[in-house]
Amino acid sequence: MRYSPLLTDLYQLTMLAGYLEEGMAEEPAVFDLFFRHNPFQGGYAVFAGLETALSFLESINFTEDELEYLQGLGMFRPRFIDFLRSFRFRGKVTAAPEGTVVFANEPLVTVEAPLAQAQLVETALLNIINFQTLVATKAARIVNAAAGGTVLEFGLRRAQGPDGGVSEARAAYVGGVKSTSNVLAGKLFGIPVKGTHAHSWIMAFPDELAAFRAYAEVFPDTCILLVDTYDTLKSGIPNAITVARELRAKGYELAGVRIDSGDLAYLSREARRMFDEAGFPSAKIVASNELDEFVIESMRGEGSRVDIYGVGTRLATCAGDGGGALGGVYKLVRIGDRPKLKVTSDIAKATLPDRKRLLRAVSPDGSFVLDVICLHDEVISPGDTVFDPLNPLQSVTIPLNARFEEVRSVVMEGGARTSAHQPSLDDMADRSSEQLSRLPQGCLRFINPHKYKVSISSGLNNLRLRLMDEVQQGYRKLQPGGN
Template identity: 65%
Template sequence: MHPPYLLTDLYELTMQAGYLEHDMAGKPAVFDLYFRTNPFAGGYAVFAGLEPALAYLKDLRCSPAEIDYLQGLGLFNDRFFDYLRSFRFRGTVVAPPEGTVVFANEPLLTATGTLAEVQLVETVLLNIINFQTLVATKAARICHAAGDGEVIEFGLRRAQGPDGGLSASRAACIGGAKGTSNVLAGMRFDLPVRGTHAHSWVQSFPDELTAFRAYAGVFPDSSVLLVDTYDTLKSGLPNAITVARELREQGHELRAIRLDSGDLAYLSRQARQMLDAAGFANVRILASNELDEQVIASIREEGGRIDIYGVGTKLATAAGVGGVALGGVYKLVAIDGRPKMKVTSDPAKATLPGYKQLLRAVAPDGGYVQDVVCLQEDTLSAGATVFDPFNPMRQTRLPADIRLVDLRQTVLQDGQRTMEPEPLAAMAERCRRDLALLPQGCRRFINPHHYKVSISSRLKELRCQLIEKVTSEKEKQ
């Protein structure tokens, strides 16, 4: 089954049809996908969503049923429908690997091909990459707050629909989550699945102890008991310890207890004391209940003893300051071999023209120094002078001892994949490694360090030339 051609905004189709009528559809064009502001008022983002985006592009075509629907709209002519019947995406895509730590205002994914085909895929690329990058970033922040604790994604029931739930599970594990409660995501993406029982399980039995015994009897080697249905410290924990003793006598061990309400820092400290005193130092403590990076950081600051954090709503929906949506954009930067840029009264919305490289300056110890955006034909080297993209009067010189690494690679060539898909574990490890190599302070939640993204002198000059050209043309009108 092919991906839906009509998973797009109407204006992509009207522009595609318009380009065809004006004999522009086949012109070579280049589009950059990037975002303008780091999410969550933070210091970075984690690139995610590339694999599903490539899978969509590789098999994209317009089905007979979709053509029938478009014919019913009365907007398009037969020439356009003939074009759609033979349409295949034959473009080329350059992008960093998933899990790469990236920053605002640098080209992440670049699509080249005919104007009609690379224009069409704007909406779907933004839909996939914006959301998964946002969730992967949120997961990385939460995992940083959790320290040595594990993070499990629990967000399916609060996610934006079934597809949003699957995408969130995938992206969360790229960002560092160790598993998910979403069983379909576990099957589809080969993720560890985790879970326990609900309060309704306890309420379905005559009493809490009976409920715990019944659950442990079915799952003697994987039981996680939810201890806050009635009273966590006076009922739930004592009953869980009783069942833990009974399991041990039968040659099994209780895996964990779960806290889902109340003062989690205090309750986890008390639970740890009670479990240790009873001889169950191996039983882990899992906590849930509207957790995010701020709450988790607070719990740890207060001496909480939580081993596993089940994070649902605020991870799957990427809730928080600067969350909700990534705000990625997809802009034309070259057509027919000529660089193009958007010139606007808002400097933050001006684009960087031309086909470009995205380079990362790496120090001798492996630490990341800054990123540089330059033209494809640039031969940048250590010691070069680079410029602030929003204030060309601000410049800096790259250190003499750095090496420059191209962050991107060709992942789709003439519509065909250039490499096999990576396991999510490899993406998660890349994310972990990249975050560890960032300058100190980039991962702070409050006033994070500003990681520099500069442009080369040739790119600055090209941009200035195009601005002067546009300004001159406006004055002549």
């Protein structure tokens, strides 16, 4: 799938035109992509969207039709249009693998390229990675709440447009949701497709039993019946049991039933009892209707007997406190040989300058202890003192028994992937599951989760403080009477 380079904000193009006129277009630049707050007021995020982003970077170019459109805006000089005609991304990208558990203020993706190249790709990278990381995180939370139950994704009809529906299904898989109702996503990404039928199927027949029998006749191997069109316990389940007996007489077994309304915890318990008493203990109970991690956790606490959770709207739209958008940003951290820092009155929004590494301190049992962001050429050792990026007065010591794992690696050099092997979605989902299992348990809580420690090294802390001081001295010189 081609992403047009016009998938950008206008100011990216105006800046590029300005860089060209100022002779800065080829100036070496380094940008970091990161987010400032964990989504959903949670304890972590699951990184997703990288492979989609790399495909965009590899293929970016302007067609003549796109150039003609830009020329028709009447804003740009012919020289700039000619510059875009030969535009390609030839930069270097350092990133975490998809499925990696990540945290606020960490550089997820670093782009090193001539300034014009690194600038133009900002909007598309944020669009791709913000959304997919948000969905993968929501999916991981829902899977965690299901506690071993199966989760199905069917949010296409509520997703943010066609591309949003496809990207959402992909990212949900990275987060651990192993099937989708989205047939196009199934084709594009090899995701198993699952589904039942709608209430309209039931209503199209003279009665519920006739509708169930017709569906079982067409799909005897995979028959899941929607039982809440009229009355779940008085009509739906009894009719489903009748069809289950008829299927068994023909050598088939009813796969299960779906409940889409009412008190799902209570109805699932009663449905389980009725099927068990009728001799169908293997029939699965599927629940749907505005489910998310909080509803699922509550249902389980009430003793529900749901086997499969169908999650749509609240996954596709990433609904919930702290949801809706990830809030990732893309900031310049170096230009030429000069580290760069965005300074604001709010230190939480001050950026971390220069090229960096992201290290994860791991305990002897393999669990994650803390992350350290350091300068790219800085040596970090157990026992070192590291600092809170939001409050440099707070520090901790890296445990002496810890070892380090590099969270990121170079994934693109010269505009081409560094590896011919592209990880599968299964690889990404397995990575997500494995990484989540290594987090401190409190990080997985939905309410008041444990805050995983992300620190900056002494070298990075000192550089940031020095640059802040230089900027403040510059301010003072501009004041009346300043020296």
